[in-house]
Structure formats: C-alpha cells, structure tokens
Amino acid sequence: MERSFRNKVLFIAFAFALLSAVAVGRLIYVNLKGDEIVENAARSFKDVTIKVLPRYRAAITDRHGKPLALSYPVGYVFTFKFYAFKDEEKKRKLARVLARLLNLDERELLKLFELKRPSIELATFPLERTEEVARAIKSVDYDPKKGRYEKPFISSFVNVGEKFERFYPHGRLASNLLGFVKKDGSGGGGLEYQFEERLLGGKKRFVRYILYRDKGFLFLEPLDEEELVARELRLSLDFRLQAAVEEIKREIVRKFRPKKVVVVVMESKTGKIRAFTTYPDFDPNRTRVYKPYTRNFGTVDLFEPGSTFKPFLVAYALEKGIIGPRTLIKIDYGRTVVHRKTLRDPVSYLRKKKFITPEELLVYSSNVGAVKLGLRLSAAQFKELLSLFRLDETPRVLLGETPPLIADLRNEVNRAYASIGQGLSFNALHLLSSFNALVTGRWVKPSILEDEEPEVRPLPLSPSTVKWVRRTLVKVVEEGTGRRAKTELYFVGGKTGTAQKFDARLKRYSNRKLTTFFVGFFPSEPRFTALILVDEPKGKELYGGTVAAPFFKKLVEKAAVIYGLEPDKR
Missing domain, CATH: 3.40.710.10 (DD-peptidase/beta-lactamase superfamily)
Structure with missing residues (x-):
C-alpha cells in the first residue's frame, strides 16, 4: 500500500514537472515566436481578431524642452464584433447612457454601432472614471422591472480598457510638421510617423491578446520582454x-x-x-475633422x-x-x-x-x-x-x-x-x-x-x-x-x-x-x-x-x- 502510494506521488510529481517544462518551453517559444503564432492563428481561424495595445510614446519638445506633444493614460470604451449583437433597443439605450455620461453625440454613437468592424473604439475618458463607465455599460443589461440582468448581454460585446492617448498642448502650432497619432497608437504623419521607432523605443510591437469567437482573451506575454526605452524627441524648433x-x-x-x-x-x-x-x-x-x-x-x-x-x-x-x-x-x-x-x-x-x-x-x-x-x-x-x-x-x-x-x-x-x-x-x-x-x-x-x-x-x-x-x-x-x-x-x-x-x-x-x-x-x-x-x-x-x-x-x-x-x- 505504502509502495503504491509512493509510486502515485512520484508519477504525479513527474507529470507536474513534465507539464511545467512544457509550459515554460511554450512560454519561451511564445516569447520568441509570439508574433508568428498569432499571425498563424489569424490565418487559421477567420474569427480571430488581433488586438495590439498602444505603448507609451515619448514626448516631442522644442529646443528648450517645452512640450509640443505628450502621452498620458486614459480609459476607453471599445466594442468587439458588435455587428453580431441584434438587440436594437439595448443598442439605443447604450448610446443614451454613454452620451449622457461622457458628453457624446448619441447619433454619432449609433452610426459607429453600424460599422462592420471586428473592434471599434467608441470614446475615451479620464482613467479614474473606469469603474463608473464599466458599471454604466453593465446597467444597460439590467431590467429594473424584473430585478435582474437580462440576455442578450450587451456587456459581452462592449468593454473598457486602458491606453495611452496623444495630446498636443498648443493645438495647431506646427501641426503639419508634427503630424498626429492614430487611434491604434501609431504615427499618422509628420514627425510622429518619421520618428516612430525612437518615440516608442523600438520596432517590436508585442501582441497582448487575441479575441476568439467572443470567448475571452488569449494573453501572449513574453517571459522576458526586451526593454523598450522610448526616447524624447527634442526638436530644433524654438x-x-x-x-x-x-x-x-x-x-x-x-x-x-x-x-x-x-x-x-x-x-x-x-x-x-x-x-x-x-x-x-x-x-x-481632432484629426478626423482636418484629415485633408x-x-x-x-x-x-x-x-x-x-x-x-x-x-x-x-x-x-x-x-x-x-x-x-x-x-x-x-x-x-x-x-x-x-x-x-x-x-x-x-x-x-x-x-x-x-x-x-x-x-x-x-x-x-x-x-x-x-x-x-x-x-x-x-x-x-x-x-x-x-x-x-x-x-x-x-x-x-x-x-x-x-x-x-x-x-x-x-x-x-x-x-x-x-x-x-x-x-x-x-x-x-x-x-x-x-x-x-x-x-x-x-x-x-x-x-x-x-x-x-x-x-x-x-x-x-x-x-x-x-x-x-x-x-x-x-x-x-x-x-x-x-x-x-x-x-x-x-x-x-x-x-x-x-x-x-x-x-x-x-x-x-x-x-x-x-x-x-x-x-x-x-x-x-x-x-x-x-x-x-x-x-x-x-x-x-x-x-x-x-x-x-x-x-x-x-x-x-x-x-x-x-x-x-x-x-x-x-
């Protein structure tokens, strides 16, 4: 009996060690081959969406260090596969809730809801309001008459996240030279695009998670993420x-x-x-308005x-x-x-x-x-x-x-x-x-x-x-x-x-x-x-x-x- 128990313990220990080795090996492989894995997944499954979180972007300053472009963390509301959500009444309710809470145009939100994109950013807000916004989204599913949350859950298609947003404190000043940053955090023109690598600290963009058939996120975090040092861009402008x-x-x-x-x-x-x-x-x-x-x-x-x-x-x-x-x-x-x-x-x-x-x-x-x-x-x-x-x-x-x-x-x-x-x-x-x-x-x-x-x-x-x-x-x-x-x-x-x-x-x-x-x-x-x-x-x-x-x-x-x-x- 004692021998049998010892054998079971040894087997479990061996199995655990083997699984650990496989897991560590897999993580190392993901660390080295992460981008390739996700790209292959995207090709293999038509419903896979790759989501890349914008990294911190260093400041652009004038020759004396006066900021011309800065990055700061914000919360944002985004959808995934929202075109699959068919409850029109809840959509309208969500638009009303977000418009009132974040001072948005309700009609513009409804237009965004109609886009056939895998993921849509709806709005940004101060980071400290994250819990408030999350509760507001969840409240759309609540039926006060029945006293419970009712399906289909719109909160399964709408979520809040955190990202860095670019801010230009002097508005139009040198705008055509500086350029702008797109919603995905990449440079959309000008110096923001030309010096992208320096401002972000390197070329590599780590895939943070993917969405597969609305069943959650697969995180692909490298074991030892290479250090990326974003460097300030000091211009010759005075x-x-x-x-x-x-x-x-x-x-x-x-x-x-x-x-x-x-x-x-x-x-x-x-x-x-x-x-x-x-x-x-x-x-x-406000690049949407002036893109031409x-x-x-x-x-x-x-x-x-x-x-x-x-x-x-x-x-x-x-x-x-x-x-x-x-x-x-x-x-x-x-x-x-x-x-x-x-x-x-x-x-x-x-x-x-x-x-x-x-x-x-x-x-x-x-x-x-x-x-x-x-x-x-x-x-x-x-x-x-x-x-x-x-x-x-x-x-x-x-x-x-x-x-x-x-x-x-x-x-x-x-x-x-x-x-x-x-x-x-x-x-x-x-x-x-x-x-x-x-x-x-x-x-x-x-x-x-x-x-x-x-x-x-x-x-x-x-x-x-x-x-x-x-x-x-x-x-x-x-x-x-x-x-x-x-x-x-x-x-x-x-x-x-x-x-x-x-x-x-x-x-x-x-x-x-x-x-x-x-x-x-x-x-x-x-x-x-x-x-x-x-x-x-x-x-x-x-x-x-x-x-x-x-x-x-x-x-x-x-x-x-x-x-x-x-x-x-x-």
Whole structure:
C-alpha cells in the first residue's frame, strides 16, 4: 500500500514537472515566436481578431524642452464584433447612457454601432472614471422591472480598457510638421510617423491578446520582454519664434485669403530649423475633422520659384566668368520675344533702359535681363548651375519631400523660361536650403533635431561672388522690389518672387493664379535665412514685394526681439 502510494506521488510529481517544462518551453517559444503564432492563428481561424495595445510614446519638445506633444493614460470604451449583437433597443439605450455620461453625440454613437468592424473604439475618458463607465455599460443589461440582468448581454460585446492617448498642448502650432497619432497608437504623419521607432523605443510591437469567437482573451506575454526605452524627441524648433511665425501666418490668411502659406526660418550657419508653419493647418487633437490638411505643404508640394531663381543664375554667371559685375546686359527697354511670345518687364525703371548691369537685373527683377543672361548658358552649364546650389536634389530632411521637377534644359526655350523660374519646381524647404547656400557660400543640410550635428559642405563659390550676392540682395530690399521688407535697425537681404501658376485646363500660365515669395536673410552677416510663400493670394497688386515682403519685415522684427539681435544699421 505504502509502495503504491509512493509510486502515485512520484508519477504525479513527474507529470507536474513534465507539464511545467512544457509550459515554460511554450512560454519561451511564445516569447520568441509570439508574433508568428498569432499571425498563424489569424490565418487559421477567420474569427480571430488581433488586438495590439498602444505603448507609451515619448514626448516631442522644442529646443528648450517645452512640450509640443505628450502621452498620458486614459480609459476607453471599445466594442468587439458588435455587428453580431441584434438587440436594437439595448443598442439605443447604450448610446443614451454613454452620451449622457461622457458628453457624446448619441447619433454619432449609433452610426459607429453600424460599422462592420471586428473592434471599434467608441470614446475615451479620464482613467479614474473606469469603474463608473464599466458599471454604466453593465446597467444597460439590467431590467429594473424584473430585478435582474437580462440576455442578450450587451456587456459581452462592449468593454473598457486602458491606453495611452496623444495630446498636443498648443493645438495647431506646427501641426503639419508634427503630424498626429492614430487611434491604434501609431504615427499618422509628420514627425510622429518619421520618428516612430525612437518615440516608442523600438520596432517590436508585442501582441497582448487575441479575441476568439467572443470567448475571452488569449494573453501572449513574453517571459522576458526586451526593454523598450522610448526616447524624447527634442526638436530644433524654438517655441518663441514658432509662436510668432504662427501669428504672422494667421495675419497673412486674414488679409489675403490664400490657398496655401509656408513660413520657414533656419539658422544660416547650422541649418537648424527654428520655425516651420504651413496653411491649411489642423488640430492634431481632432484629426478626423482636418484629415485633408494634414500633409506638410512645405515639403510635399512643389512651386515654381519665379524671380527667386534669378540670384542663382546671376551668381553662377559671375562665378564662371560669363559676365562681370559691370557687364552690360541688353534689355531693349524691357522687352524681348521668346518663341513668338513677347516678354515685358513690369518695372517702369527698366522700360527706360536699353542696357542694365547684373546688379540692376536683381534689384529691379528684370525678366528680360534674366532671359538674355540665361540664353548665354548651354544646357550643360544650366545643369551645372542647378547642381552647384543643390537645386537638383532634395535635402532629405523630412519624410515625403517631393523631388524637384526640371524641364528638359536641352531645349533653348526651356532654358529661357527657366531663367525666370518657369519650368522648374521645388518644395519650399528645398528652395530655402539652396538660397542659404547661395548667401553663405556653404551648403548646410537643414536639421529639425536639436541634438543633430550640422552637416556642412563648402560650395565651389569664391568669397567675392558670395559677398557681391549678399550686398546686392541687401540693395534689393533697400532700393528695389523688396523695399517693404526694409527695417529701421537691421539690414535685410532677399529676393521677391511672383510666379504665375500653370493652368492645366487652359494649357498656359494663368494671369490670375499666382504664388508670391520673399526669401531672404538677416542681418547683413546672416544669422537667419527665411522664406515666406503665399500661394494664390486674393486682392489687388499681388506681387512678392507687396504680399510676402511686408510680413518678412514683421518676422525680422519679432526674431530680433526674441534673440536680442544687435542692430547693424549705423
């Protein structure tokens, strides 16, 4: 008897040890192969839904640590396979209960109930209200007349959970740059998408549970979950300047009702982007409403540069000895013919001149002079010009940067129009980075991260050419088409641009749809390089010098106060 009992104990112990070994082995296997197991399960059973819980997402801050995006835990109400629940009266009751409790729109909830999705998030709420919300959901099944809970139980299809929610404390500020976070916790655009791995602490997304035929959850927790350290993303943006630029953008929108606006400010020497805003913008806390406007118009959209291209053309011609500073360029009183089309200079000063200097070409923005100069360049030289200032390739700073579009420069007519910025298209950040190279003599890769080392490459451009360009661009503001950007205390250098937009329907350039620019630097020894682009402004006298230049002046004055710039006008 005693021997038999001992054998039974040994057998039970052996069986338990074997089962433990199998369980541990299974857990280790799940730890290593968890994702694969769940994916196979999802393929094997059509009713399996994989549910991934959003992880903590690190903050995004400005250069001084001011939060621009934060994560915090919230409770949320979600359904699973709600389309299988057929009690319409209980559905309506649930909608009433949740609408009253969480201040929601009852009709919107009923619309969500009709979706044929495995799982639907209905609402979020403060974490401390979890028990209250859970009780409210359960109360829908309670029949006070009978004094008991009645089937079918709606609470079997609706539950509460916990997740992290993203919050943007400054709403629309830099929204198109920051992007947004989707309901599943993944980045939906902008920097949130570009730096997803860093913000979450790694690529691996652990499957937490699956739902199988409404019979509960299978948890797949790794034995030793690898440590995932979410790292804060410290941007180069300066909140003070960003806020000032946002206000300038709003003023532009109020005054001109444009289709788009882009304003970018970068440090000339380091390439650090200190402010970046676009319009239309959106509130990333409410992405459902503004989804069409979530893209970054400063990097995705292409614009013809118009007269802002002329400084590149003149600088190249000077550097290569095609012209000298005193070379006279024949403009025939501001009139020429290109491919049977008459081209005229709009500035009255130019209509009195048969010849102009390269300086006058830029100061008064002569289209005729630029065309005459551009036709002196061969196709190979024009391509070299674009390559010299890196206009032929994007800086590759932000995801989704659209590469430039460049017409076939072997065609002489294309070269003529390219000289005045037609047939070439760049995104705004690309144009700004190349302009910064022009006025500093060094190509500096723009950077959006404060802790990133500047990437600098000298340009094969002589100091004398750079000095001449800077001096002439200051004269554009002091005496020429950019006079409305002039300030009392600081020298500003820059170039206006007014680009007619090509009308695909009419197959010609429009006289009514324009993109206006001012791209410049300040003070005279550049500390900042900036661009203001206003697309399709509405009103009268719509030129770069009348639309964008006055707001560049405001930008300079605000930046001077923020950074305590020493006046350089004596």
